[in-house]
Amino acid sequence: MSDVDLIVVGAGPTGRALASRSGVAGLRVILVDPNPDDAWTATYGMYADDAPSWLDASVVASRSATFTVFTPHRRVVDRGYLVLDPEPFRQSLSLENVEVIAERAGVVSATTVTLRDGTVLTARHVVDARGTAAVADESLPRQTAFGVFSAPAEPDETVLMDWRAAGISALDPASFSYRINTARGRLSQETCLAGRPPIPISELERRVRLRQASTPQAPAGSAGAAATEVVDFPMRVRVRPWRGDGPLRFGAAGGLMNPATGYSVAHSLHAVDVIVAALTADQDPATALWPRSARAVYLLRLIGLAVLLALTPAQLVTFFDAFFALSIRRQRAYLSARDDVWGLLRSMWAVFVRCPTRLKSAVVTASVRGAVDLVRAA
Numbered sequence: 001m002s003d004v005d006l007i008v009v010g011a012g013p014t015g016r017a018l019a020s021r022s023g024v025a026g027l028r029v030i031l032v033d034p035n036p037d038d039a040w041t042a043t044y045g046m047y048a049d050d051a052p053s054w055l056d057a058s059v060v061a062s063r064s065a066t067f068t069v070f071t072p073h074r075r076v077v078d079r080g081y082l083v084l085d086p087e088p089f090r091q092s093l094s095l096e097n098v099e100v101i102a103e104r105a106g107v108v109s110a111t112t113v114t115l116r117d118g119t120v121l122t123a124r125h126v127v128d129a130r131g132t133a134a135v136a137d138e139s140l141p142r143q144t145a146f147g148v149f150s151a152p153a154e155p156d157e158t159v160l161m162d163w164r165a166a167g168i169s170a171l172d173p174a175s176f177s178y179r180i181n182t183a184r185g186r187l188s189q190e191t192c193l194a195g196r197p198p199i200p201i202s203e204l205e206r207r208v209r210l211r212q213a214s215t216p217q218a219p220a221g222s223a224g225a226a227a228t229e230v231v232d233f234p235m236r237v238r239v240r241p242w243r244g245d246g247p248l249r250f251g252a253a254g255g256l257m258n259p260a261t262g263y264s265v266a267h268s269l270h271a272v273d274v275i276v277a278a279l280t281a282d283q284d285p286a287t288a289l290w291p292r293s294a295r296a297v298y299l300l301r302l303i304g305l306a307v308l309l310a311l312t313p314a315q316l317v318t319f320f321d322a323f324f325a326l327s328i329r330r331q332r333a334y335l336s337a338r339d340d341v342w343g344l345l346r347s348m349w350a351v352f353v354r355c356p357t358r359l360k361s362a363v364v365t366a367s368v369r370g371a372v373d374l375v376r377a378a
């Protein structure tokens with residue numbers, strides 16, 4: 001006998017949003033997390049048109065109508081970008097209609113959750129949103145980044161990718177600079193988009209300092225060491241996250257991360273409503289979340305990740321130069337849409353035809369290898 005409609009395991013952005021929206025929709029919900037009241041500190045950014053309509057506007061720390069990339073020449077892209085203030089964002093996801101259990105889950109199945117103290121909870125559905133922090137598989141490609149917060153300074157444009165070497169003599173392996181305004185000041189972050197192994201945090205910190213040496217900025221807040229941020233997560237967990245008899249996996253560890261970019265928060269927030277709609281209509285949430293089109297898009301993006309992993313630093317810069325020359329519609333199909341297979345294929349083709357011949361052959365080789373790996377992992 002099920003006690004509630006839904007148990008959500010994990011109260012990160014994905015799990016808390018799902019629990020909150022399910023509670024608002026009238027479902028009986030339990031949220032399990034050892035530290036559900038811990039403040040969120042990670043800087044969450046997203047394309048403005050990816051933000052769900054219900055996102056509280058007051059949690060947006062900065063908003064820009066365009067963003068800039070250097071690939072290596074400067075290009076302004078006419079697509080808005082938002083940066084959330086993490087703690088107000090957490091608090092905006094109200095748990096008024098949710099039973100919160102501050103405990104670590106042990107065994108998690110499709111309809112039961114066994115807590116570490118032995119208590120067994122049952123529900124019609126269990127969603128596993130435990131994130132990727134415990135994923136220790138070193139063979140997985142990872143994204144790493146190191147960022148420093150400083151006082152806002154001019155120019156303060158939103159720079160999503162700056163591939164210029166900026167004082168770094170050898171950009172190998174490749175990293176780029178990401179510079180945005182946040183609630184904690186200006187964040188200047190050096191990012192390894194995807195690496196196997198990724199660039200170590202210590203090396204990214206060195207590169208941030210090198211770039212800063214050419215454009216010194218004051219630390220955010222009072223005098224003293226500037227606040228910093230570290231990013232280190234796998235770009236995917238399972239090759240086919242929709243498979244398996246266990247609970248529905250959701251969020252960064254459940255295939256909601258775009259494996260070619262590392263973005264997941266906006267995708268998860270959008271998908272929350274897909275799950276809530278399925279649950280309230282008494283339909284299977286896994287089927288609703290993973291139609292064939294979404295599965296195909298995910299596998300194609302894994303091939304995109306294989307390409308990123310195979311390119312040399314110089315090729316990566318040329319690749320992104322071709323990418324950001326696409327229309328916003330084409331960029332969205334690559335970066336954002338979860339189930340637009342033809343749109344994604346057209347975007348991939350449009351990047352490919354813009355690449356020089358040598359890069360084309362590297363892309364084909366990496367794509368074929370990526371596709372073979374996917375078949376082998378079936």
Ligand SMILES: Cc1cc2nc3c(=O)[nH]c(=O)nc-3n(C[C@H](O)[C@H](O)[C@H](O)COP(=O)(O)OP(=O)(O)OC[C@H]3O[C@@H](n4cnc5c(N)ncnc54)[C@H](O)[C@@H]3O)c2cc1C
Binds near residue numbers: 043132250
């Ligand atoms: C510094 C930083 C900056 C980032 N910036 C961006 C960005 O700008 N845009 C973007 O899209 N992504 C960004 N990411 C990636 C993104 O943050 C993560 O992918 C996102 O947090 C994933 O959310 P999630 O809810 O799926 O998992 P998590 O945020 O990892 O949450 C998992 C939750 O599960 C809980 N949990 C774990 N084990 C158990 C257990 N056994 N029982 C119960 N609960 C458990 C944890 O306590 C945690 O609360 C960033 C990541 C970092 C680290």
